[in-house]
Amino acid sequence: MGLIFIIISISIVWVASLWKIFFSHSKPTFLNEGTSLHKKNVLLVVAHPDDESMFFSPTINYLTSKGHNLYLLCLSIGNADGMGSSRKDELYRACVVHKIQLQQVNVLDHPELQDGFGQVWNHGLVAQIIEEEVYSHVIDVIITFDRYGVSGHCNHGDVHYGVRKFLHDSSPGNIEAWELVSINIMRKYSGLFDIWMSNLDVMQHPTGVMHCLLNEHPLKSFQAMAEHSSQWVWFRKLFVSFSSYTYVNTLRKIN
Numbered sequence: 001m002g003l004i005f006i007i008i009s010i011s012i013v014w015v016a017s018l019w020k021i022f023f024s025h026s027k028p029t030f031l032n033e034g035t036s037l038h039k040k041n042v043l044l045v046v047a048h049p050d051d052e053s054m055f056f057s058p059t060i061n062y063l064t065s066k067g068h069n070l071y072l073l074c075l076s077i078g079n080a081d082g083m084g085s086s087r088k089d090e091l092y093r094a095c096v097v098h099k100i101q102l103q104q105v106n107v108l109d110h111p112e113l114q115d116g117f118g119q120v121w122n123h124g125l126v127a128q129i130i131e132e133e134v135y136s137h138v139i140d141v142i143i144t145f146d147r148y149g150v151s152g153h154c155n156h157g158d159v160h161y162g163v164r165k166f167l168h169d170s171s172p173g174n175i176e177a178w179e180l181v182s183i184n185i186m187r188k189y190s191g192l193f194d195i196w197m198s199n200l201d202v203m204q205h206p207t208g209v210m211h212c213l214l215n216e217h218p219l220k221s222f223q224a225m226a227e228h229s230s231q232w233v234w235f236r237k238l239f240v241s242f243s244s245y246t247y248v249n250t251l252r253k254i255n
Contacts, residue, residue, distance in 0.1 A: 030211040030251065031068065031141065031176075040140040041069045043133055045163060047145075047155040048078040048115055049091035049107070050228040052098070054240065055150050055180060057221035058249040059143060062213045064099045072100055073133050074107045075126065075159060080115040083230050093227040097220060106133065117154055126162025131170045139175065142167075143251065146179040150188075150245065167254065177254040180245075181210070187244055194244030201250055213249045221246050 031040050042063055046052050052060060052072060063070050074091060077084035088107050095105050108129070113121050133139065144163045149156020160179060167177055181201070187194045195214065202212045215221060225240050226232055240246050 029208075030062065030213060031066070039067050039069060041071065041138055042141045042143060043071045043073060043130075043137065043139045045073045045075070045130060045142060045144040045159055047075055047149075047153065047159050049074060049087040050078070050094070050225065050231050051156070052091070053094050053221060053224040053228060054236075054243070055145075055245045056143070056249065057098075057218075057224065057246060058213045058215035059180070059251065060098050060100070061215055061217050061220060062249075065216070069104075070100055071104045071133065071137050071139065072106070073130070074105070075110070075113050075121070075129065076115045076155070077107060077109045078115045079109070084109065084115070086230050087228070090228045090230060094224040097224040097227060104137075115155065119155065121155060121158035121162070123158060123161045123165045126158060127165035127169060130163060130166045134166070134171075134175065142175060142177040144177075144179060146182050146252070148182040150180065150182050164254065178211075178251040179254050181250040181252050183244065183250075189239075189242045190244055191242045192244075192247050195248050198244070198248045198250045205252075208253070210250060210252045213251065215247050215249075218247055 031038070031042075044052065044056060044060070046056070051074070060070065072095065078087040088109075091107060092102055092105060095102060110125070110129075112125055113119075130142070134142070142163055145156040145160045147157050147160050149160060163177060167175065183194065183197075187197055190197075195212075198212045202210045222240060225236070228236075
């Protein structure tokens with residue numbers, strides 16, 4: 001009897017989660033000023049090819065669906081295993097799925113910004129590159145990892161600190177910056193169920209400090225990640241299937 005109750009409860013939450021994604025269309029508040037949606041130039045900064053699809057799909061889908069002008073800066077080609085050239089091409093194909101204009105995608109292969117857990121990136125260099133992108137494209141909003149960087153990868157954290165250094169040292173002062181909130185491993189692999197926890201997190205903070213972005217097109221996220229064929233191995237497929245980051249992103253304002 002207890003097992004049946006658990007199965008029924010899980011099924012109800014699962015169906016409710018699907019309903020919330022596909023049918024509960026609440027009025028957007030992220031980057032929404034006043035009564036009308038003001039189009040922004042947004043710079044998404046990631047460390048490696050596939051970061052955008054594995055971790056930021058809900059954010060990308062939200063921004064493109066609302067008509068914001070999205071730029072993608074990837075600070076390395078992900079050459080830790082010697083597959084950087086292929087991974088770069090895969091990123092461009094994934095961006096086509098995400099409907100990001102390819103002329104607005106910048107993938108770097110800087111000798112001091114190479115992929116790897118033992119590769120510590122210079123935060124000043126990262127800040128300088130971000131500054132060039134911001135002024136070149138008249139960026140209004142920057143989105144990136146938080147200091148933990150979802151998976152604890154040092155390159156993800158370096159991107160975060162590079163953004164912070166830019167904001168502290170060189171930002172013109174009118175730039176908004178947002179970080180993707182890292183969550184514990186139980187929530188990370190809870191898939192659709194984390195939608196409710198993420199919404200609860202946002203409710204516990206002052207209005208405008210955090211936003212919960214649901215992925216209304218999760219199939220597109222799977223299709224984009226599948227373009228990263230060199231990384232599309234069984235454990236990556238499981239990650240995308242069960243990862244809450246496929247279905248919801250919680251963004252927190254960087255002060």
